[in-house]
Amino acid sequence: MVRTLLLAGPLSRAELARRLERSPASLTKVTQPLLASGLIREDTAQTSEARGRPGAPLVLRAELHLFLGVKVTADEVYAVRTDAAGRVEATGHRTLDDVEPATVVDQILDLVKELGRPGEIQALGIGIAGQMARFDDTVRGNIYLGWDDVPLGPILEEATGIPTVVSGDARALTAGVQWSGPGRGTSDFAVVTVGVGVGLGIVLGDTVLAGPTGRAGMLGHHRVSASGPLCPLGHRGCATAFLTTDAITRGIGVPHGRADLDLDQAIELADAGDAVALRVFADAGHALGVLVAQLVNLLGLPAVILAGDGLGMLAHARPAMEASVAEHLDPHATPPSVVAFSSGFDEWARGAAVVACQWMLVDPPGAEPA
Numbered sequence: 578m579v580r581t582l583l584l585a586g587p588l589s590r591a592e593l594a595r596r597l598e599r600s601p602a603s604l605t606k607v608t609q610p611l612l613a614s615g616l617i618r619e620d621t622a623q624t625s626e627a628r629g630r631p632g633a634p635l636v637l638r639a640e641l642h643l644f645l646g647v648k649v650t651a652d653e654v655y656a657v658r659t660d661a662a663g664r665v666e667a668t669g670h671r672t673l674d675d676v677e678p679a680t681v682v683d684q685i686l687d688l689v690k691e692l693g694r695p696g697e698i699q700a701l702g703i704g705i706a707g708q709m710a711r712f713d714d715t716v717r718g719n720i721y722l723g724w725d726d727v728p729l730g731p732i733l734e735e736a737t738g739i740p741t742v743v744s745g746d747a748r749a750l751t752a753g754v755q756w757s758g759p760g761r762g763t764s765d766f767a768v769v770t771v772g773v774g775v776g777l778g779i780v781l782g783d784t785v786l787a788g789p790t791g792r793a794g795m796l797g798h799h800r801v802s803a804s805g806p807l808c809p810l811g812h813r814g815c816a817t818a819f820l821t822t823d824a825i826t827r828g829i830g831v832p833h834g835r836a837d838l839d840l841d842q843a844i845e846l847a848d849a850g851d852a853v854a855l856r857v858f859a860d861a862g863h864a865l866g867v868l869v870a871q872l873v874n875l876l877g878l879p880a881v882i883l884a885g886d887g888l889g890m891l892a893h894a895r896p897a898m899e900a901s902v903a904e905h906l907d908p909h910a911t912p913p914s915v916v917a918f919s920s921g922f923d924e925w926a927r928g929a930a931v932v933a934c935q936w937m938l939v940d941p942p943g944a945e946p947a
């Protein structure tokens with residue numbers, strides 16, 4: 578119910594009962610303790626009826642519930658404090674000297690100290706690359722930090738006293754996009770991220786898809802072409818081989834003898850008409866288009882949101898991407914809207930805070946799902 582109010586509120590009791598498929602009597606059973614705890618309130622400003630009358634819509638008191646979200650990259654840590662609606666109140670940032678778990682934990686604790694309000698933070702959400710289950714406590718299979726089975730949640734919980742949940746970063750970003758970002762109000766969409774890796778989050782029927790293992794959405798090594806460059810795992814023509822920032826900058830930099838080229842410099846080369854740069858960006862656009870079209874073919878999604886710090890590639894990759902979507906879309910599929918969502922790592926951290934909020938308010942640890 579909290580989730581329904583967050584995503585669609587304020588709602589009248591009648592509308593809430595209809596959406597939750599509950600009788601008015603059973604709805605009252607659920608709302609009374611939430612009203613008593615102050616988690617929700619009657620929005621008397623929206624009705625002429627007296628306070629407490631059934632006509633008053635119910636609204637979540639988002640401002641009373643604070644969460645911290647943290648995004649860990651291979652060299653930086655970003656943190657935000659949000660309310661339950663995912664509104665950012667404060668941000669913080671640290672640079673990592675190394676990727677030892679102890680170093681990363683120290684920096685996160687420093688940010689918790691900086692942004693946390695003692696006793697008021699309900700949960701801490703960590704968004705990090707890896708193969709985590711839906712509400713996990715352990716970092717698994719993070720190739721960028723070389724971490725596997727690092728119990729980051731328990732370590733942070735012990736040090737802070739704040740309940741902590743660990744989530745795959747693409748899924749966390751997607752949760753934030755759905756909760757209070759550009760996906761709000763859209764029931765079905767995918768978020769495809771490009772940057773140091775290729776990530777995917779899927780929302781179907783207003784729910785972020787986790788799959789039976791909790792790890793749905795492994796798109797990074799999906800093969801998009803029978804030819805093309807090799808990814809670090811040795812796949813020819815997989816998404817990673819075309820789309821990561823490293824793949825693009827190496828693809829352009831190496832033929833120019835500039836192995837240390839960054840994405841902005843690669844874009845500048847393409848701006849100047851460099852043939853190698855234009856071809857690499859076109860190949861990336863083609864690969865991205867294949868992914869978008871196949872997601873739409875498989876799931877019938879009306880919208881795909883592109884995000885990530887590698888999104889600058891679209892300056893030169895977009896025409897090839899659009900042609901590739903058209904080429905690979907099933908003739909019976911409805912063309913999706915493809916939207917670029919430019920955002921910094923704070924947005925990834927915000928998604929992790931949303932995951933923490935969902936974990937605490939929607940699926941509290943140890944409780945039956947509401």
Ligand SMILES: [Zn+2]
Nearest residue numbers: 798808812815
């Ligand atoms: Zn691969």
